[in-house]
Amino acid sequence: MKNILIPTTLQHDTLFAVKTALKQANSNCNITIMYVRDVADAESASLFLRSARPSKTDLQAKILEACHSEANNYPHCTLELHNRYGISAPLLKNLLQHLNTDFIIVPASYRQERDSIHHYCLNLLSNSKISMLHLTEAGEELEFNKALYLEHSSAQLDIQQLQELVGNRFNLRIVSHASLAENYPEQLEQQLNDAIAKNNIDLLIETRKTEKIRMKKRKEAYVNETLGLPVLSIFEEV
Structure with missing residues (x-):
């Protein structure tokens, strides 16, 4: 970069x-x-x-x-x-x-x-x-080593394709994966927290696509606001 x-x-x-x-x-x-x-x-x-x-x-x-x-x-x-x-x-x-x-x-x-x-x-x-x-x-300096891929239902990239995309920019590995609905259930949050702790995850990765924009529309809460980790958002070509 x-x-x-x-x-x-x-x-x-x-x-x-x-x-x-x-x-x-x-x-x-x-x-x-x-x-x-x-x-x-x-x-x-x-x-x-x-x-x-x-x-x-x-x-x-x-x-x-x-x-x-x-x-x-x-x-x-x-x-x-x-x-x-x-x-x-x-x-x-x-x-x-x-x-x-x-x-x-x-x-x-x-x-x-x-x-x-x-x-x-x-x-x-x-x-x-x-x-x-x-x-x-704001907290401690960030070290990106292991990532969890949060795959939304509309995503078309698999883990291998995503690893190739991020591998040229970051020295990290995608070591875990979770499939999510557009609004994931609360019970899944505990499973994700368990996966994060078990695999020493320090970064979440998700993909995004173009959306219709409204001036006063506020985006929904980002997943890192509940899981407490930074999120790398990669644009996915339609």
Whole structure:
């Protein structure tokens, strides 16, 4: 991975996402922190420009400074902040192409944001063909060695095909597999937790496909919010 995008509102776990990106990058990389905000209501262009100036709290500024300090420890990596006012499918597509983004890391706090613009942005990112890593709450540095493949009923990739896809990017093995319905029953959660403990699983893998997007529709809870592990989401061609 060379060009990594991190959508965030500059919460505490943004630094954790940056550390994860730096750790996973094994060569030169460019990390872009994308800070999306609603377009300000303004009756004139000058009023809009004044209201649209980047404004961050002291805490957000400190978090951003800490991210830059961490990136400075890696001479082969760069880190930039991209302020985005408003979002749409064409705008995001052009941005991803301009940045040549090949990996997206989503902090847990970003999935939990309540503003509709962030839900919409996350849905748009999920409709891209770029692999995404959904993080859990900030914690210890991540080591990806053994993965559990969560196969949804609509998935068409088998374990061998998926292993080939992820093997070029991560040094990990898929050591376990579970077939899931679109809404898996609660009793399956205990079985998955048992498999995770038995096989020392440190990463979940799932596939996704293009979905119809609605501005105010919030995505269902991600499986890692119940199992407590990061999820690598691979786009599956239809």
